[in-house]
Amino acid sequence: MNRQIAxxxxxxxxxxSAMLFFGTLTHAQSDPLPSWNDTAPKKAIVEFVERxxxxxxxxxxxxxxxxxxxxxDGTLWSEQPLYFQVLYIFDRIETLAPQHPEWKxxxxxxxxxxxxxxxxxxxxVKAILEMAMATHAGMSTEEFGRMVSEWLDSARHPTTGxxxxxxxxxxxxxVLAYLRANxxxxxxxxxxxxxFMRPWAESxxxxxxxxxxxxxxxxxYEVRDGRPVLMRLPEMNFIDDKEGKPVGINQHIGRRPIMAxxxxxxxxxxxxxxxxxxxxxxxxxxxxxxxEREWAYDRESHIGRLDRGLxxxxxxxxxxxxxxxxxxxxxxxxxx
Amino acid sequence: MNRQIAxxxxxxxxxxSAMLFFGTLTHAQSDPLPSWNDTAPKKAIVEFVERxxxxxxxxxxxxxxxxxxxxxDGTLWSEQPLYFQVLYIFDRIETLAPQHPEWKxxxxxxxxxxxxxxxxxxxxVKAILEMAMATHAGMSTEEFGRMVSEWLDSARHPTTGxxxxxxxxxxxxxVLAYLRANxxxxxxxxxxxxxFMRPWAESxxxxxxxxxxxxxxxxxYEVRDGRPVLMRLPEMNFIDDKEGKPVGINQHIGRRPIMAxxxxxxxxxxxxxxxxxxxxxxxxxxxxxxxEREWAYDRESHIGRLDRGLxxxxxxxxxxxxxxxxxxxxxxxxxx
Numbered sequence: 001m002n003r004q005i006a007x008x009x010x011x012x013x014x015x016x017s018a019m020l021f022f023g024t025l026t027h028a029q030s031d032p033l034p035s036w037n038d039t040a041p042k043k044a045i046v047e048f049v050e051r052x053x054x055x056x057x058x059x060x061x062x063x064x065x066x067x068x069x070x071x072x073d074g075t076l077w078s079e080q081p082l083y084f085q086v087l088y089i090f091d092r093i094e095t096l097a098p099q100h101p102e103w104k105x106x107x108x109x110x111x112x113x114x115x116x117x118x119x120x121x122x123x124x125v126k127a128i129l130e131m132a133m134a135t136h137a138g139m140s141t142e143e144f145g146r147m148v149s150e151w152l153d154s155a156r157h158p159t160t161g162x163x164x165x166x167x168x169x170x171x172x173x174x175v176l177a178y179l180r181a182n183x184x185x186x187x188x189x190x191x192x193x194x195x196f197m198r199p200w201a202e203s204x205x206x207x208x209x210x211x212x213x214x215x216x217x218x219x220x221y222e223v224r225d226g227r228p229v230l231m232r233l234p235e236m237n238f239i240d241d242k243e244g245k246p247v248g249i250n251q252h253i254g255r256r257p258i259m260a261x262x263x264x265x266x267x268x269x270x271x272x273x274x275x276x277x278x279x280x281x282x283x284x285x286x287x288x289x290x291x292e293r294e295w296a297y298d299r300e301s302h303i304g305r306l307d308r309g310l311x312x313x314x315x316x317x318x319x320x321x322x323x324x325x326x327x328x329x330x331x332x333x334x335x336x
Numbered sequence: 337m338n339r340q341i342a343x344x345x346x347x348x349x350x351x352x353s354a355m356l357f358f359g360t361l362t363h364a365q366s367d368p369l370p371s372w373n374d375t376a377p378k379k380a381i382v383e384f385v386e387r388x389x390x391x392x393x394x395x396x397x398x399x400x401x402x403x404x405x406x407x408x409d410g411t412l413w414s415e416q417p418l419y420f421q422v423l424y425i426f427d428r429i430e431t432l433a434p435q436h437p438e439w440k441x442x443x444x445x446x447x448x449x450x451x452x453x454x455x456x457x458x459x460x461v462k463a464i465l466e467m468a469m470a471t472h473a474g475m476s477t478e479e480f481g482r483m484v485s486e487w488l489d490s491a492r493h494p495t496t497g498x499x500x501x502x503x504x505x506x507x508x509x510x511v512l513a514y515l516r517a518n519x520x521x522x523x524x525x526x527x528x529x530x531x532f533m534r535p536w537a538e539s540x541x542x543x544x545x546x547x548x549x550x551x552x553x554x555x556x557y558e559v560r561d562g563r564p565v566l567m568r569l570p571e572m573n574f575i576d577d578k579e580g581k582p583v584g585i586n587q588h589i590g591r592r593p594i595m596a597x598x599x600x601x602x603x604x605x606x607x608x609x610x611x612x613x614x615x616x617x618x619x620x621x622x623x624x625x626x627x628e629r630e631w632a633y634d635r636e637s638h639i640g641r642l643d644r645g646l647x648x649x650x651x652x653x654x655x656x657x658x659x660x661x662x663x664x665x666x667x668x669x670x671x672x
Contacts, residue, residue: 064544141586185546198590208400209590210521210546219586221579221605228609230586243557250477250555250566252588254534254545269557273564 032178035171035329041284041321045175048282052258053182059280061258063183068259069249069270070172072190072197072214074304075263075286076205077168078157080295082117082303084164085192086128088151090117092135100134109134133234136193137217140229145199152200162331165204170332172261176205179259187257189249190214191241191266195232213252215240245270258282264304271309271318283318285309290324293331368514371507371665377620377657381511384618388594389518395616397594399519404595405585405606406508408526408533408550410640411599411622412541413504414493416631418453418639420500421532422464424487426453428471436470445470469570472529473553476565481535488536498667501540506668508597512541515595523593525585526550527577527602531568549588551576581606594618600640607645607654619654621645626660629667 036042052061073079093103093112103109108127111120121127136144152165160167176186186207188197194214201207216237219230240248246269249257260267260274263286271283287306288297299307313320323330372378388397409415429439429448439445444463447456457463472480488501496503512522522543524533530550537543552573555566576584582605585593596603596610599622607619623642624633635643649656659666 064538067546194587194590202400210403210588212590216587219583221582221609223608228582228605228612230582246557246564246566247555251530251552252546254530254548269564272559273557276564 032181033171033174035174035327037326037328039322039326041319041326044282044319045178045284048259048280049179049182052280061279065255065258065279066179066182066184067187067253067255067257068179068184069187069189069253069257069261069274070176071262071264071267071270072188072192074288075169075261075267076172076176076188077164078294079304080297081158082121083192084157084167085196086121087155087158087164088148088196089128089131089135090120091151091155092147093131096135129236132193133217136196137232137234140231141195141219142229144195144232148196149199165200167331168204169327170329171327173205173332175261176207180206184259185211187211187213187249187253189240189245189260189270191239191244193217194240213240213248215244241266243269246273249273260284261286262309263288264306265308266304268309271313272316275316275318283313283316284321285313285318286321286323289322290327290330292324293329294323296324368517369507369510371510371663373662373664375658375662377655377662380618380655381514381620384595384616385515385518388616397615401591401594401615402515402518402520403523403589403591403593404515404520405523405525405589405593405597405610406512407598407600407603407606408524408528409599410624411505411597411603412508412524413500414630415640416633417494418457419528420493420503421528422457423494423500424484424491424532425464425467425471426456427487427491428483429467432471465572468529469553472532473568473570476567477531477555478565480531480568484532485535501536503667504540505663506665507663509541509668511597512543516542520595521547523547523549523585523589525576525581525596525606527575527580529553530576549576549584551580577602579605582609585609596620597622598645599624600642601644602640604645607649608652611652611654619649619652620657621649621654622657622659625658626663626666628660629665630659632660 033042033045051057051059052066054060070076073083090112093109097103097113103113108120108123108131152163155164156162157164157167179186188201188207188211190197192214194212194216197214198209198212201212202209218233218235218237220233222229222231238244238248245267249270256277257274258277258280259282260271261284262271267285271285275281275283285306288295288304290296297304298310299305310320369378369381387393387395388402390396406412409419426448429445433439433449439449444456444459444467488499491500492498493500493503515522524537524543524547526533528550530548530552533550534545534548537548538545554569554571554573556569558565558567574580574584581603585606592613593610594613594616595618596607597620598607603621607621611617611619621642624631624640626632633640634646635641646656
């Protein structure tokens with residue numbers, strides 16, 4: 001065959017082109033994580049992925065079992081000064097206020113309408129849930145998805161002025177793409193609302209709706225005027241945080257992931273679950289150390305508190321990422 | 337380019353070989369459903385798949401949105417004389433009886449132990465749930481999965497003597513493979529237990545655990561002797577039947593499937609939900625008409641009752657499959 005090819009000029013040209021083409025590809029692929037500095041976390045990710053994807057390696061993992069799970073708030077996008085979904089709730093309360101004159105005298109809504117967000121949140125989880133139910137229920141899943149999309153199109157972050165979907169971490173977008181190029185399925189496992197993330201996770205992260213896991217309220221199937229709808233009810237269904245994360249992973253995925261990425265103690269059990277699997281496994285915590293380009297917070301933060309993870313993570317073999325040191329850029333290029 | 341190729345004998349040979357090779361493939365693929373008779377249901381399936389996968393067709397559906405959902409009991413495998421999971425429950429009660437002397441005097445367990453399955457079931461759903469909790473909870477998800485696998489290795493169907501996993505429908509295995517070959521993701525949406533199906537759905541149906549949706553009990557994340565486990569609790573979490581099916585579909589998939597396959601009125605809402613989507617859609621109900629090769633039952637059956645679906649299905653554009661008429665074989669070849 002080789003000799004036959006040697007006598008065929010056009011095919012030789014094609015072969016040379018192909019070799020050049022693939023050579024270029026290989027070269028381009030030699031740095032799959034260009035926004036990462038060449039520090040330990042990047043090396044750990046690349047070393048792990050190469051180990052589990054090399055056929056014949058003792059740690060080879062078949063593609064069907066290559067599952068990687070990512071927290072969202074503080075791991076894939078920012079979460080300060082408040083979870084973006086809470087900012088959505090505040091905006092919705094202001095929008096809906098004319099239809100709810102009673103909110104003027106009813107906490108926590110009254111505080112929101114006075115612009116006093118701190119007081120609105122002083123009621124803790126109970127107050128947040130009350131506001132979530134008032135703004136997230138009473139419509140169909142499709143209507144809710146449309147509302148979230150419209151909000152994301154127009155809303156801007158209070159301190160950076162960016163769109164919320166422009167506050168995703170460029171280095172993590174590269175990890176998501178790198179893992180998928182290596183046969184991984186990438187999942188979101190977030191304490192945030194599952195239906196709040198699905199409308200944009202595919203276009204922003206490349207993660208389809210069936211790979212988004214989050215907290216949820218109950219829905220009810222109804223036929224309204226001959227048209228079936230799933231109505232959102234003001235009743236919690238599942239809280240996908242802390243001990244809930246391994247439960248949500250099992251419910252939706254049904255097998256143990258081999259990689260987990262988080263940033264707060266709310267992700268501790270997810271990392272614990274993933275990194276106690278029998279085969280090769282990898283856990284990473286994003287430590288927010290970058291007060292200049294993003295935010296710096298950990299043990300004392302009211303949002304995304306990271307305390308136990310910092311204490312126990314290293315002994316458990318988890319990679320602790322230092323945002324200021326390990327990332328060349330934080331947000332996608334083209335934005336400041 | 338063409339003229340250059342024309343002057344190159346080895347390449348011409350390669351091209352001819354390739355054409356012959358692909359020609360053979362095309363011919364082999366010309367009947368993707370060999371166990372189906374050439375009646376209306378087969379034609380409807382093939383016509384639909386070709387329509388939504390032909391680039392440029394007005395009804396073209398991008399691969400990410402090609403989702404097909406299948407009921408399990410009575411749609412992918414048999415469900416007579418009782419759901420196979422209920423037969424598993426009976427077997428477990430007999431196995432566990434020595435550790436539960438109190439069951440001798442306690443219904444419905446006492447009836448099971450006397451071999452009087454009819455009386456055991458006379459308590460309806462309440463009795464079944466009580467027996468399910470006693471046999472499906474109190475162990476980790478991993479232990480439960482192992483127990484189900486061991487049972488399936490040894491148990492035999494009471495009337496056919498076959499393994500339960502050999503009572504799957506060959507024509508439906510072909511549909512699953514045909515859809516996946518055309519870029520579809522295939523899901524199970526079953527009233528049966530999600531963790532009862534996951535241990536074998538991948539090897540038997542080619543459906544990975546993350547694409548199995550079913551009823552579930554609650555689980556709790558715990559660290560036992562330093563080892564994290566998900567313990568199964570005797571408390572219902574979700575019933576994936578009737579109105580629950582669209583809810584389960586939304587919870588796990590997050591977008592509306594374009595094909596749905598069922599066999600009973602428990603699948604009515606799933607088909608209604610799927611076939612009221614805006615784009616192209618397809619619904620099929622398996623009508624069990626084959627008392628010789630399988631079972632014949634519909635409107636009056638205690639299991640897999642099909643009544644409303646027979647009345648309303650045709651007007652809703654659903655395909656009603658007549659098992660006796662439309663399938664050449666029922667179970668995989670090599671078994672009677």
